[in-house]
Amino acid sequence: MGIALRFSKTLLILGLLIILALIYWGAGFYTDWLWFKSLNFEKVFLTILLSQWAVGLVAGLTVFLVFFINLLFTRGPLSKAAETRPISDGDIVTLYQPPWSRYVQSKKLTAIMAILSFIPAFLTALAVTDNWMIVQQFLHSTPFNLKDPIFHRDVGFYVFQLPFYHFIYRLLLWISVLSLLAVSGIYALIGGTGQNGWKSIFRFEQAKYHLSCLAAAFFLLRAWGYRLDQYMLLYSERGVVYGPGYTDIHANLPAYKVLFVLALACTGIILVNIFLSRFRLVLYTIGFLVVGSIVLGSIYPAAVQKFIVVPNEMNREKPYIENAIKFTRLAYKLDSIERKSFPAGRELTAQDLKNNQDTINNIRLWDYRPLQQTYSQLQEMRLYYQLKNIDIDRYIIDGRYRQVMVAARELNQSQLPPQAQTWVNLHLKYTHGYGIVMSPVNEVTREGLPRFLIKDIPPTTHTDLKIERPEIYFGEVTDNYVIVNTKSPEFDYPKGDENAWSTYQGNKGVKVGSLVRRLLFAISFGDYRLLLSGDITNESQMLYYRNIYERVPKLVPFLTYDRDPYIVLANGKLYWMWDAYTTTNMFPYAEPYNHRLNYIRNAVKVVVDAYDGSVDFYIADKDDPIIQTYSKIFPGVFRPLAEMPEALRAHIRYPEDLFMNQAQKYAIYHMEDYRIFYNKEDKWDRPTEIVEDKEELMEAYYIITRLPGEKEPEYIQILPFIPQNKKNMVAWLAGRSDGPNYGRLLVYEFPKQELVYGPMQIEARINQDTTISQQLSLWDQRGSRVFRGNLLVIPVKDSLLYVEPLYLQAEQSKMPELRRVIVVHGDQVVMEPTLEEALKRIFSDGKGETGQAIPGAQPATGDQSVAELAREASRLYDQAMERLRGGDWAGYGESLQQLKRVLNELTARTKE
Structure with a gap:
């Protein structure tokens, strides 16, 4: 009774759990359904779920x-083996019945077999649900016409x-192996109860037929497997290139064809052997397949590779390369x-x-790393x-096409003071960022700080x-759910x-x-206070999955997303734009990137409204067969790029990860001649540069x-290339x-006979300049740290500026403050407080039209009043005197230069 009671309690607890x-x-399923429905993506939810x-x-x-x-086929032999039978031991005859015989009753046995069958079926069903996209793609496949x-099959x-x-x-194959093991175990159990031990299994003709059929099914499947192999x-990694090489086609492929025939032969021999009863023939055939x-x-x-391919590898591998x-x-x-x-090596003039001027006026002087701290x-x-x-x-700002740095001011609830991190503040009050x-990219104040637009x-x-709508409810740091439209207002901004x-x-x-819905939200979010709060009404709205890194992939999980979504201001509202890719690892002969995927298209542009969280997917590459297949599976989800509002379309860009x-x-693959490719004679590398001090x-x-x-x-994206094991530049990609x-x-591509300095060669020239190196050493010794920003290679006309x-x-x-700009052109390396001054030193010293205005970044002065300029002049004078007393002659000279510019501006203002 005690054991039965404990067993009953265990079942009760298990049932409750x-x-x-x-x-x-x-509850989670229902709240997810509501969320998909609120964004009009319920069809996606249902398609994936179904x-x-x-x-x-x-x-x-x-x-x-x-x-x-298969288990039912063993029922007869099991029932017969469970019968009571006499066993003689010399003169003593006893009646024997196997201990498991009580379970082998007609009704119980069928139920037990059903339960035993349900367990692997249930586990298999759980394991294969993630393969839903494989099935959908098969049903809605699109030809590549390649x-x-x-x-000679279409890709x-x-x-x-x-x-x-x-x-x-x-x-x-899993089903056949599982069935074969289970049935073999049952027949082995039956055979173990016979007088002749395990050999008594062969007295059952049914066992012979049953196991033979299962073994035949297994080898038939293996034949199909060899066919698929x-x-x-086409995805072999054994040769000199990714994909099949000479050995794969002339050794492995014939081997798979032979093994395919052998596996079929095994299937046929096993089936024939049901009538011949020559099990040695079956064993010989299986052994021959294993040895083969x-x-x-x-x-x-291995022999083909060593004795045929290696001695003449380049010619043997030619078609495969x-x-x-x-x-x-x-x-x-x-x-x-x-x-x-690109005819590099030519020198520019001031007229060039x-x-x-549009290029020079948009040279980026701000590196995002130090600017992050300044912002x-x-x-x-x-x-x-x-x-x-x-x-x-x-952006087009006041009629000018300008490059800018932009950052969204998001609300990070974890940075609230500990005493302010109450449930009401976290979920009802502090709900959004602002602006x-x-x-x-190129404007600097006199203090070396960015000039804000x-x-x-x-x-x-x-x-x-x-x-017009600066609130940011959805972004990159919004990880918490919030409730809006409650009885209490939300915090908007400090005033x-x-x-x-x-x-x-x-x-x-x-x-x-x-x-009831409120209860389900409380269960789903694990937060009982949703039931107790008096500020929440039936009209209140739950905003969850607010982080775009979670929100967008939850809606469309089968795309690959770029690492960097970016904020966009359009038509007075804020949006997140995010590049998404269609990818696969099954494009034949294509070498993978990141050891995984070997095909990529920037097929989709994603737009997320930072205020209301609505998400739109626009097709950016309508010729991509994969996005065409996705569009068939999810009709209406992916819209033509032409439907994107024009103000947003002006901000799409070539995506970083794809580039x-x-x-x-x-x-590597700019080398199209197989001989050059084989020897890697013209392999390019990504250059290095000095960032900060590394x-x-x-x-x-x-x-x-x-x-x-x-x-x-x-607006373009640029990356220079250098040859392998060298530092000069050979090309740049845009x-x-x-x-x-x-x-x-x-x-x-640059002329091969001319030297074009690569980024590290320019860095070396900067380091070797005595004036610059002395100045850098002086700054580092006086309680300051020098941060070297991105070295930009700027193509201008038919030449380069660094x-x-x-x-x-x-x-x-x-x-960090922007204090100097280094410009390198031709044989000249100059460092000045501003880009404009650096350009003047290079291009107004007998190399251009002297006295001509040189475009470049200028300090922000036009928006300061006369009183502000006077205060700035006084501050710079005090700064200069302090640096003079401290022996900082370079800093003293810099302060005087800044003071001169302010006084000139002040003089010009007083004459107006």
Whole structure:
């Protein structure tokens, strides 16, 4: 009784736990459904859910039926083996009945077999639900209209169909092995009860037939597996290139064909042997297959590689190298890169700079790393605001096309003072960030700080940019759920000694609604206070999944997303724009990146409204077969790019991750001649530069410039290349972002007979300049730290400018200031307080039209009053005297130069 009672209690507790788990799962399921519905993505939710259930149900039902039917075939032998029978031991005869015989009763046995079949079926169903996209892609596949060179099948077969066949193969193989093991175990159990021990199993004809059929099914599946393995040779990593090489085609492929025939022979011999009863023949055949797989799968290919390929590898591998080059270029769209010559080495004149003023006026002097600290010190305003990332973009401001740095001022609730982190504050009051900060990439105040185009709270600007909806409810740091439209207003922004308050005006949240729905929210979020709060009404809205890194992939989980979403101001509102990619690892012959994926297209542009959280997906590459397939699976989710509002379309850009992946591949796969590729004679590398005080790989960077032969400046992304094991520059890659040229890649190659300085060679020239090195050493010795910013290689006309900003940060300060700009051109290396002065030193010293105005960045003075200029002059005089007393002659000279500029401005103002 005690054991039975304890068992009953255990079952009761287990049942309660299962019920609680189901309630929790059901609450999460329901709140997710409400969330998808609020964003008009309920069809996506249902399609994914029904696809998962259908795949799991079909797979589970298949496992159950096959397993159960196989178990039912053993029922007769089991019942017979459970019968009581006499066993003689000399003169003593005893009646024997197996201990498990009491379970082998007609009704109980069937139920036990059903339960035993349900367990692997249920586990299989859970395991395969993640394969729903494989099934959907198979059902909605799109041809690539490109055939592989080995089997002459369309690439769509490998991308959409082959994964499905592998899925079915693995599932059936799992079922056959599981059934074979289970049935073998049962017949072994039956045989162990006989007088002749295990040999007595052979007295059952049914066992012989049953096990033979299962073994035949297994080898039939293995034959199919060998057939599929032939196609997988297109992803071989054994040769000199990714994909099949000579050995794969002339050794491994024939081996798979032979093994395919042997596996079919095994199947046939096993079935025939049911009637012949020559089990040795079966064993010989299986052994021959095992030995054949070892010899043909390992020994023979190794011999071919060593004795046939290696002595004449380049010629043997020629067609396969050419295939790898062609298909890798297609997979990463390298085949569409336009190659042009760039006649570097020519020197610019002052007139050239004047003719390219749009380029010079948009040279980026601010590195995002030190600017991040400066922004934080100047514009976060309160502890709970955070300017997490600085983005680089371009806007037409007061009629001028300008490159700017932008950051969103988000609310980080974890930075609230501990005493303020109450439930009401975290979920009802502090609900959103406020506004953005924007500054030109090239403008600096006299203090070495950025000149803001948009700043402060509420956002202020002296430009034609307007922010009518500055609140940021959805962003990169908003990880907590909030409830809006409650009885109490939300904190909007700090306003002197008081605060401004607001009420959410959007409609994309989920209404709290009835008490039952409120209870389900409390269960889903694990927060009982949702039930107790008196401020929440039925009309209140729940905003959750607010972090865009979680929000967007939850809506569309089958895309790959760029690492850097960026904030955009358009039509007075704030939006997040995010590049998304269609990818696969099944593009034949294409070398993978990151050891995983080997095809990528920037097929989708994602737009998230920072205020109401609505999400839109726009097709940026309508020719991509994968996005065409996704559009078939999810009709209406992906909209044409033409439907994106024009103000947003002006801010799409060539995405960073795609550009870097393409650059990485192009560094090798620009070599299209198989001989050059084999020897890696012309392999390029990504250059390095000095950032702060360490050598790092150079990052691609956005600039506004006029490409050679173009009439208008445009927003492009640039990365230089250097040859392997050398430091000079051989080419640079450009990704275009504006208008009809969006998405086009250009590579400009330098003449091979001319030396073009690479970034590290320029860094070395800077270090070797005695004036610059002395100044840097002096700054480092006087309680300051020098931060060397990005070295930018700026193409101007048919020549190059190298620009590197220098920032100074005092030990007691966390606010770097831009204090010098280094410009290198031709044989000249100059360092001046401003870009304008540096350019004047180079281009107005007998090399251009002396006295001509040189465009460049200038300190911000035009928006200061006479009184402010007078105070600034007084401050600079005091600063100069302090530096003189401290023996800082360089700093003293710098202060005097700044003082002179302020006095000149003051003189000009007093004459107006």
